[in-house]
Amino acid sequence: ILNVEQSPQSLHVQEGDSTNFTCSFPSSNFYALHWYRWETAKSPEALFVMTLNGDEKKKGRISATLNTKEGYSYLYIKGSQPEDSATYLCAFPRGYNFNKFYFGSGTKLNVKP
Amino acid sequence: DAGVTQSPTHLIKTRGQQVTLRCSPKSGHDTVSWYQQALGQGPQFIFQYYEEEERQRGNFPDRFSGHQFPNYSSELNVNALLLGDSALYLCASSPGTGGSDTQYFGPGTRLTVL
Numbered sequence: 001i002l003n004v005e006q007s008p009q010s011l012h013v014q015e016g017d018s019t020n021f022t023c024s025f026p027s028s029n030f031y032a033l034h035w036y037r038w039e040t041a042k043s044p045e046a047l048f049v050m051t052l053n054g055d056e057k058k059k060g061r062i063s064a065t066l067n068t069k070e071g072y073s074y075l076y077i078k079g080s081q082p083e084d085s086a087t088y089l090c091a092f093p094r095g096y097n098f099n100k101f102y103f104g105s106g107t108k109l110n111v112k113p
Numbered sequence: 114d115a116g117v118t119q120s121p122t123h124l125i126k127t128r129g130q131q132v133t134l135r136c137s138p139k140s141g142h143d144t145v146s147w148y149q150q151a152l153g154q155g156p157q158f159i160f161q162y163y164e165e166e167e168r169q170r171g172n173f174p175d176r177f178s179g180h181q182f183p184n185y186s187s188e189l190n191v192n193a194l195l196l197g198d199s200a201l202y203l204c205a206s207s208p209g210t211g212g213s214d215t216q217y218f219g220p221g222t223r224l225t226v227l
Contacts, residue, residue: 101146101216
C-alpha cells in the first residue's frame with residue numbers, strides 16, 4: 001500500500017483569497033504526479049501532469065509546483081472564485097509501467113462569495 | 114466529441130447479487146481503468162485494461178473482474194456483492210497505459226448494496 005497524503009482535508013476561504021494545498025508522495029522512483037479537480041455532480045477533470053523536479057505548471061489562476069526530491073507538490077489558487085469550489089485530488093502512478101494510480105483523499109475547497 | 118460515458122448512473126442491488134457496470138472511453142483512447150470511490154476517500158484503483166487484457170490490478174478480490182471489447186469499451190463485474198461494495202465506481206480512459214498519460218473520467222456509477 002502506497003501513501004499519498006493531501007492536506008488540509010478541507011478549506012473554507014472568502015472570494016478573492018489566495019490559497020494553497022499540498023500533496024505528499026514517496027520520493028523514491030518518481031515517475032509523474034497528476035492533479036485533478038472534481039466538482040460536485042461532475043466528472044474529475046485533469047488539471048496538470050507533472051513529471052520533472054522543479055516543474056511549474058499554470059492554468060489560468062491555478063498553478064502547481066513539484067519537488068520530487070522531498071516528495072511533495074503544491075497547488076495554488078490565486079484570487080479564489082466561488083466556481084473554484086471543488087475537491088482537488090492528486091494521483092501518483094506506480095506499478096509495472098507506472099499504470100497503477102494511487103489517489104490522495106483530496107482537499108475540499110469551499111469559496112464563499 | 115463525446116467524453117467518457119458510464120452506465121447505469123445509479124444501481125441498487127442486494128447482498129449476494131452480481132452487477133455489471135459499463136464504460137465507453139473517449140474517442141481515440143484505447144486504455145480503460147476502473148476505480149472505486151468510497152465516501153470520504155480518494156478513488157482506489159481496481160484494474161486497467163489495454164488490448165482486451167488486464168494489464169495491472171489493484172488490491173481487490175477476485176469477485177471484481179472486467180472485460181474490454183474490441184471497440185475499447187469495458188465492463189466491470191462484481192460477484193457476490195457485499196455491503197462494503199457500496200461506492201461510486203469511476204471509469205477513466207487514456208490514450209496509453211503510461212503513468213504520464215492523462216486519464217479522463219466518466220461521471221461514475223453509484224452502486225448501493227442493501
